[in-house]
Amino acid sequence: MGVPPTGLPFIKQFGFEKLGLARLTLPTHGPERIAAVRCVKGWAGSAFGGPAKFNSASWARHWGSNGGVMTDISQKAAERAAITAAAAADPARRPRPSPGPLAGIRVADFCWMGVGAIATRMLADLGAQVIRIEDRKRLDMPRRLPINKTAGARAYGDEDPDPDPNAGGLFNNFNRNKLGITLNMRNPRGRELCERLIARSSVVTENFAPGVMERWGLVYDRIRALTPEPILARMSGYGHSGPHADFKSYGPVVQAVSGLSHISGLPGREPSGWGLSYMDNMAAFYNAAALLTAIHHRNATGTGTEIDLSAVETGITLLGPVMLDVTVNGRRMRGGNFPPGNRVEHPDAAPHGVYPALGEDRWIALAIMTEDDWKALVAELGHPDWAADPRFATQRLRHANQDTLDPLVAAATAQRDRHELMHRLQSRGVAAAAVQTAQDICDHDPQIAQSGVLFELDHPVIGPARFEGLPIRFSRLHVDNWRSAPLLGEDNAWVAAHVLGLAPDEFEQDVAEGVFG
Amino acid sequence: MTMQPFSGLKVVDLSDLIAGEFLARLFADMGAEVTRVEPPDGARTRHVGPWAGGAPGLENSLTFWTYNAGKRSVVLDLSAEGGGRLAPLLADADMVVMTWQPARLAELGLDPYELSARYPRLVVVSVTPFGLTGPWADYRFSDLTALAAAGPLAQCGYDDRSVPPVNPGGPQAQHTATAFARIGALAALIERQATGLGQVLDVSIHGANAMNTELGVPFWLYNRVPVLRQTCRHAQPVVTQPAMFACADGSYVYYTLILADQHSWKILVQWMDEAGMAAMLTDPAFDDVLHRQAHMGQIQELVECFFLIQDGHTAYLEGQRRGLPIGIVNAPEDLLEDEHLKARGFFVPVDTESEHGTVLFPGESCRFSAWNPAPRRRAPRLGENSPE
Numbered sequence: 001m002g003v004p005p006t007g008l009p010f011i012k013q014f015g016f017e018k019l020g021l022a023r024l025t026l027p028t029h030g031p032e033r034i035a036a037v038r039c040v041k042g043w044a045g046s047a048f049g050g051p052a053k054f055n056s057a058s059w060a061r062h063w064g065s066n067g068g069v070m071t072d073i074s075q076k077a078a079e080r081a082a083i084t085a086a087a088a089a090d091p092a093r094r095p096r097p098s099p100g101p102l103a104g105i106r107v108a109d110f111c112w113m114g115v116g117a118i119a120t121r122m123l124a125d126l127g128a129q130v131i132r133i134e135d136r137k138r139l140d141m142p143r144r145l146p147i148n149k150t151a152g153a154r155a156y157g158d159e160d161p162d163p164d165p166n167a168g169g170l171f172n173n174f175n176r177n178k179l180g181i182t183l184n185m186r187n188p189r190g191r192e193l194c195e196r197l198i199a200r201s202s203v204v205t206e207n208f209a210p211g212v213m214e215r216w217g218l219v220y221d222r223i224r225a226l227t228p229e230p231i232l233a234r235m236s237g238y239g240h241s242g243p244h245a246d247f248k249s250y251g252p253v254v255q256a257v258s259g260l261s262h263i264s265g266l267p268g269r270e271p272s273g274w275g276l277s278y279m280d281n282m283a284a285f286y287n288a289a290a291l292l293t294a295i296h297h298r299n300a301t302g303t304g305t306e307i308d309l310s311a312v313e314t315g316i317t318l319l320g321p322v323m324l325d326v327t328v329n330g331r332r333m334r335g336g337n338f339p340p341g342n343r344v345e346h347p348d349a350a351p352h353g354v355y356p357a358l359g360e361d362r363w364i365a366l367a368i369m370t371e372d373d374w375k376a377l378v379a380e381l382g383h384p385d386w387a388a389d390p391r392f393a394t395q396r397l398r399h400a401n402q403d404t405l406d407p408l409v410a411a412a413t414a415q416r417d418r419h420e421l422m423h424r425l426q427s428r429g430v431a432a433a434a435v436q437t438a439q440d441i442c443d444h445d446p447q448i449a450q451s452g453v454l455f456e457l458d459h460p461v462i463g464p465a466r467f468e469g470l471p472i473r474f475s476r477l478h479v480d481n482w483r484s485a486p487l488l489g490e491d492n493a494w495v496a497a498h499v500l501g502l503a504p505d506e507f508e509q510d511v512a513e514g515v516f517g
Numbered sequence: 518m519t520m521q522p523f524s525g526l527k528v529v530d531l532s533d534l535i536a537g538e539f540l541a542r543l544f545a546d547m548g549a550e551v552t553r554v555e556p557p558d559g560a561r562t563r564h565v566g567p568w569a570g571g572a573p574g575l576e577n578s579l580t581f582w583t584y585n586a587g588k589r590s591v592v593l594d595l596s597a598e599g600g601g602r603l604a605p606l607l608a609d610a611d612m613v614v615m616t617w618q619p620a621r622l623a624e625l626g627l628d629p630y631e632l633s634a635r636y637p638r639l640v641v642v643s644v645t646p647f648g649l650t651g652p653w654a655d656y657r658f659s660d661l662t663a664l665a666a667a668g669p670l671a672q673c674g675y676d677d678r679s680v681p682p683v684n685p686g687g688p689q690a691q692h693t694a695t696a697f698a699r700i701g702a703l704a705a706l707i708e709r710q711a712t713g714l715g716q717v718l719d720v721s722i723h724g725a726n727a728m729n730t731e732l733g734v735p736f737w738l739y740n741r742v743p744v745l746r747q748t749c750r751h752a753q754p755v756v757t758q759p760a761m762f763a764c765a766d767g768s769y770v771y772y773t774l775i776l777a778d779q780h781s782w783k784i785l786v787q788w789m790d791e792a793g794m795a796a797m798l799t800d801p802a803f804d805d806v807l808h809r810q811a812h813m814g815q816i817q818e819l820v821e822c823f824f825l826i827q828d829g830h831t832a833y834l835e836g837q838r839r840g841l842p843i844g845i846v847n848a849p850e851d852l853l854e855d856e857h858l859k860a861r862g863f864f865v866p867v868d869t870e871s872e873h874g875t876v877l878f879p880g881e882s883c884r885f886s887a888w889n890p891a892p893r894r895r896a897p898r899l900g901e902n903s904p905e
Contacts, residue, residue, distance in 0.1 A: 149739050263849065308883065318689065324567070327864070473719040
């Protein structure tokens with residue numbers, strides 16, 4: 001085919017006469033589809049130079065961020081609305097039968113932020129129909145954060161005043177395979193439709209601050225009255241009982257309170273803790289496991305359940321053996337030589353640490369656990385003098401003399417390329433690893449590349465992009481990454497028609513009255 | 518006593534790594550019958566401290582206790598007769614967990630896919646350092662090197678980047694893999710409810726941790742920028758303000774000062790003002806976020822002083838009472854005194870049936886209305902459940 005038509009010729013070719021984009025049909029697959037989607041994007045970007053051309057369709061009210069008067073809609077909002085309308089009209093982005101083990105399970109998903117969205121992403125990856133319920137007036141933070149290809153190098157808290165809610169890299173990474181609707185829960189009709197959605201679902205998920213679901217009356221007994229034997233997963237920082245149930249938290253606070261931060265760092269210094277919201281991810285994984293446990297149990301017994309997951313308590317279960325060192329041995333973990341930094345207390349092996357390599361901020365991690373490891377290290381680093389040194393004669397002595405040994409190892413690694421040294425030591429059977437950056441992982445790591453864990457999906461706004469997949473290869477079960485994350489309100493019309501059972505005129509009226517706003 | 522969700526589920530635990538042991542224990546916590554298969558000299562973790570009472574010994578490893586509570590123990594010398602000795606155990610098992618890398622599997626004459634073919638109902642969970650395929654599949658591994666190779670370690674450490682990246686405490690690379698493996702295992706069990714068939718799960722510790730960098734990978738994938746590690750707060754493309762504040766009693770509180778958040782700003786200034794520590798921050802000029810941003814350094818110093826005159830735990834409770842997301846940096850021993858955890862009965866007694874008596878274990882972080890948590894049981898003694 002030649003150069004695809006753009007603008008009006010394109011519209012005519014695809015039988016699109018008026019500006020009723022919702023009726024636009026696109027080829028379902030192949031290069032024609034890709035060309036067509038690009039055309040719509042190009043057209044949407046150029047067609048709305050001013051509000052004059054924007055006068056016939058009701059669709060902008062569905063998808064326009066102001067939901068109202070055309071002249072108030074900024075050009076940017078109009079462009080976004082057009083792209084959303086095109087995506088909503090794209091049959092390849094509408095649900096299809098799922099091959100996953102959770103096929104047939106519909107989830108009314110109130111989860112937001114990373115900690116909520118990652119949990120329900122697992123359900124979506126495994127075939128559940130997860131319908132995210134969003135609020136246009138309180139945008140999910142991952143939609144706003146400046147993690148996208150035009151944001152450059154800045155702190156994630158340094159937000160744009162008018163961020164494109166569909167360009168957020170974190171949101172798109174957390175919400176693939178889900179549907180998304182916007183519902184106005186301040187509106188009685190919005191709450192009525194929400195209850196109708198719950199009635200047609202069998203799982204409800206949320207991670208609001210305590211009290212939000214209660215304010216809407218969506219407690220377990222009410223949900224059970226709407227749908228038989230439901231699973232309601234409630235995820236919070238502190239759990240829904242106890243004197244601190246109302247405390248506010250996010251990943252780093254959970255890490256601090258649960259003890260994970262304290263056990264991380266060099267002795268005699270402030271904790272170095274975690275450089276990421278480890279507990280947002282881990283609490284999300286635990287919540288996903290709790291949901292799957294509940295689904296397995298309901299399949300076997302017919303009985304639903306309410307789930308109360310505490311992120312702080314999850315963090316405590318992840319402290320590892322140090323917790324029993326405290327409860328069994330009465331050990332105190334403040335002061336002394338704790339935490340051990342990159343060294344290990346058990347077993348008493350050394351050298352064990354992170355050593356400099358060639359280049360700025362480049363490092364290699366070594367774990368020398370046996371006599372064979374030590375001999376191999378000595379050989380690779382070319383230091384037979386160490387082997388002859390009585391201070392390093394046994395594993396226990398090397399452990400006892402780490403303060404002497406570590407600078408020697410560091411001097412010997414400092415001019416070596418971290419990857420080359422890693423592979424040479426590995427060929428000698430030593431546990432060595434370059435301290436890899438995200439760039440290494442994403443662009444150069446052959447082990448990650450062969451696993452396919454990072455995979456590409458097209459996205460109506462950010463284009464083809466890579467996303468973080470499940471690091472599991474199943475021999476039979478098929479993870480179907482069928483769609484990138486929903487644009488804001490993209491699935492309003494589909495869910496209204498196919499789940500809520502609204503007639504087109506009912507939907508139009510609800511949209512006009514701001515119910516989907 | 519209600520049935521546990523995995524009552525009747527039989528799991529065979531062949532793990533040589535914590536990542537697998539922990540996975541099997543999480544099923545034991547939920548009622549599964551987990552058989553820990555150990556070599557004659559005991560599982561590897563029996564040889565690793567810390568030790569109950571400080572005395573090394575096969576029955577005293579707190580590492581083994583942590584990851585094997587509630588299991589049975591059977592001794593089998595797999596190296597002597599290969600996988601054949603497993604047959605009686607696997608014949609009626611629902612799930613088997615193993616952590617051997619490809620070269621070791623070949624030595625043992627075991628193949629997860631062959632096992633799956635021989636026992637079609639069996640869910641075979643392989644959790645290995647790098648997965649069963651690929652150029653690094655047989656590379657050596659430790660928890661530290663796993664975090665290094667996969668990316669999280671580069672994000673952890675101090676503002677002073679001449680200090681190497683610092684390992685977050687606990688075997689977290691393996692915990693991360695366990696968390697993913699559990700999701701996969703549950704998905705396979707649910708699928709089996711419909712089809713009656715098991716399958717093989719190939720879980721890579723490396724892959725799991727590479728998918729657990731939170732912002733590191735997205736910042737590279739989308740913005741194409743690297744992140745810089747910073748003391749006890751997010752690694753980010755640019756340097757941010759410290760978020761951990763020293764307190765009068767030597768403890769620390771964690772609080773992120775987000776200057777653009779007007780609501781939190783007002784709460785903080787009010788609180789500081791009541792303590793007589795707000796200084797010029799009550800000046801209406803500071804109501805403007807731009808003014809605040811221009812005076813970030815001064816604000817940070819005042820907040821440092823404000824926390825430095827307070828007891829950490831008191832500041833934590835008072836800040837939360839006022840609605841701020843502030844955390845106390847607890848040491849593990851502090852958790853035993855925490856009023857919230859006490860009220861929820863989080864720590865549970867476990868009778869060790871030994872000189873150590875009854876000790877506290879962390880309990881369930883997740884409660885289900887449909888069943889009560891099963892009482893926690895001690896880890897097994899070596900070969901305790903071997904056939905006579």
